[in-house]
Amino acid sequence: MHIFTAEMISKICNGFVEGDPKVALREFGTINNAQAHQLTFFSNVKYKDYLYASEAGAILINEDFVLEQTIKPTLIRVKNAYLALSQIMSYYDKLMNPLKNIKENPHFIHDTAILEDNIYVGAFTYIGLESKIHKNTQIYPQVFIGDQVEIGENCIIYAGVKICKGSKIGNYCIINAGTVIGSDGFGFTQDELGNHAKIPQLGKVIIEDYVEIGANVTIDRGTIDNTVIKKGVKIDNLVQIAHNVVLGNHTLIAAQTGISGSTKIGNNCTIGGQVGIGGHLEISDHLTIGAKSGITKSVNAPHTIVAGFPFMPFKEWTKSNVLLKKLPDLNEKINALEKKLAALESKCP
Amino acid sequence: MHIFTAEMISKICNGFVEGDPKVALREFGTINNAQAHQLTFFSNVKYKDYLYASEAGAILINEDFVLEQTIKPTLIRVKNAYLALSQIMSYYDKLMNPLKNIKENPHFIHDTAILEDNIYVGAFTYIGLESKIHKNTQIYPQVFIGDQVEIGENCIIYAGVKICKGSKIGNYCIINAGTVIGSDGFGFTQDELGNHAKIPQLGKVIIEDYVEIGANVTIDRGTIDNTVIKKGVKIDNLVQIAHNVVLGNHTLIAAQTGISGSTKIGNNCTIGGQVGIGGHLEISDHLTIGAKSGITKSVNAPHTIVAGFPFMPFKEWTKSNVLLKKLPDLNEKINALEKKLAALESKCP
């Protein structure tokens, strides 16, 4: 296990030390239970009580946070404690998981495939005809890379990912285990006998740079045009992206959400978990969609939040929710009104 | 890349050419952006403007569609442009992806397994004890076929599919990557100590002919009887089919839907995405279920649509949805009525 001093850490994240710069740190901990050999961080004032009671070795903390009590751990003052933590963790992660440059046996690499330098190929990984893997990419065991696939540089493809024929992956992408890229879309038409006839899916999946995809996600290839996941998109586990979908730059999609065929999502959207979005829709940039919403129409409303099924502006949804719980009350009020009104009508005929 | 002329294409789909029969086509394109070397199709009048502006090499178009303007591309007139497109795409797909008849190394095929002629077995695929694979079936790399499994002829089993012990797959089936067939059902009973005791799952999964299953789907084996997926069923990605479920012929199930244990779904149903169907229910033939619905009771209503949670006839659901958005209005109206009525009561005592 590597050991860092508070001083070393302050240099990595461009901060300065208050307290003992020599304190030795071997692990990360959270503010509520970090111990003397651990580095933790403080960024949410909700946890202030934990801060003052902390037994941590050192704490990353914002420059401008004013202590109200004395404190035992060494402080490492930084502009943004959470971002600094992330930087230190990345540094540590790279140290602990250096790039591998080996091809574990057995593997299957087609004669016509091209692998650049400094690539890890785990055992039981398959790389098909005319595929190309760029430098520094790490491909874990049991990955399937079909024919004519291209994967950029500095990617991590975890165990058991399947990337089907013709897909293109950009640089600096991460794909978690079990995910399927380039499965056939769900496309059928009726033949003369009324049976479902398969529409072959001949398009591709194009994934741009800096995309991260969770575990057991499914992304279907396009029917004729391509399914496109643009730069910086982040997709959580068990998400379904249907054929011909286009996801705009830097959009975030939480777990178990499904996007139906041919829908175009704008840039910088944030989509909650278990959302369903219908087919052939257009969603504008900078839209936030609440968890479990059902989106049945195109939405052009940048910098707003919609939620619910039927979906509506977030504020209306919260009002509607309150009243949904009060429906029995409303019903009783209506019944009472009817009785009173009838009584009054009989008095004033 | 293969090159077709408009004339060759018209012969494949039994159409006739208007314009240059020699125009050379190398790819497919969509009506809004097809180029001179591409074949496209026109079937939805919504896209009429794209039709007249099209730069495509040739367009598949319905026989009875009357042009209102002159047009640059060659036309290939057919009965049903969309179906014809599907036929041409299938033709092309088979040309580009001919059946393979190789066994890539390494693979694991148990001595007692029987493989008929003209079968592709990808590297790292496992075929267990006494399993049988019929002719012309293509099994991609990293597939798991457990003991005593039978797979019919002309199937495509994509990379990393797992087909567990005793499952039977019919002819002309397609199973997309990462799908699990024959996992244990979720069955527990309480033992004497109140703990969850596993009920062993000893049934099988039976899949009939012409079934297509998406990526990362899960289909549990039966507990005692079998889980049965009948002829022509099409299942989209990330769908969950629990133990003992029976799906009727030609039923369609969109992505992320879940069907609970022992439920029987009729023939020719269409089930939207993210639907949940409870256990031990019966759903009649020809029912359509809207996306995100929750079905908690058996439904016997052929040729109708239900939607919502609670589910209701589609028309009622759309009305209910409109009012759900207006709940704050309704609430205000009730409050106003109460005030006015109170005022009136004090006037007419």
Place this chain on the structure above:
Amino acid sequence: MHIFTAEMISKICNGFVEGDPKVALREFGTINNAQAHQLTFFSNVKYKDYLYASEAGAILINEDFVLEQTIKPTLIRVKNAYLALSQIMSYYDKLMNPLKNIKENPHFIHDTAILEDNIYVGAFTYIGLESKIHKNTQIYPQVFIGDQVEIGENCIIYAGVKICKGSKIGNYCIINAGTVIGSDGFGFTQDELGNHAKIPQLGKVIIEDYVEIGANVTIDRGTIDNTVIKKGVKIDNLVQIAHNVVLGNHTLIAAQTGISGSTKIGNNCTIGGQVGIGGHLEISDHLTIGAKSGITKSVNAPHTIVAGFPFMPFKEWTKSNVLLKKLPDLNEKINALEKKLAALESKCP
């Protein structure tokens, strides 16, 4: 195929025979269609008609059930017919699927990995650096076990499961095919340029004894602390467990449910299918959550049921659901009231 007599079965489950103790049984069947060579069970009086018409070889039946008609099959009387069935099925299952003690070729086991006695390692399985597998554990083909993973004794890890770096699995656990343990959590922060910067996920997944996990489930590793699945938890297919979640002892989670980051679920909870639970929440012991619910706040209500989105006590939810279907009626009533009141107001000015 093994053959049992009714007498042998009665001894396994501590029951007694009424009828022919020598009847030969080769399979299990369900009460509605079991045949002469099959053992079935009767525990739900709803199926009484099937009981009296049964052609089964023998029937497991509760000691205290009083027959109202004569019956053809042999009866095996037990305290709890369903539990006895489960015991017999387990007995049969172990007989049919004895523990394997082989390592199929090819496999990849790192030199530093430690495997105890009586372990099955299927072909194409990968076991990484310093991992440890305890005795009697069965690891099917194509499993990925990353570095520094520990798996307890008597576990079954089905085909294609991926268990990522540092995860710990207890004893007597079952993990169904395609499941991913230890994928990266969905954690990002904004860097100085406003881009999503990945927060490295350095925690682990800890799974205690007697946990059963379905197929194609995803369980993310913790960010700093661990994701913890406690003793006896049962998780159905396609469930998502985000980073830092803690699931209490013996909690059940049905298919396609998702639990967001850092949420703590109590002991002995029962969570329906397609439920979504928000992040950073606390759910008390012994809570039942209805299918498709959305839980947006912490809930401290042992031995109650909540349901809906917005969630509410189960009884209120059923009332609210009835009224949801009647919203058009309520709306009409309000309109009628308004008219009548206006009429009355004009009369009594």
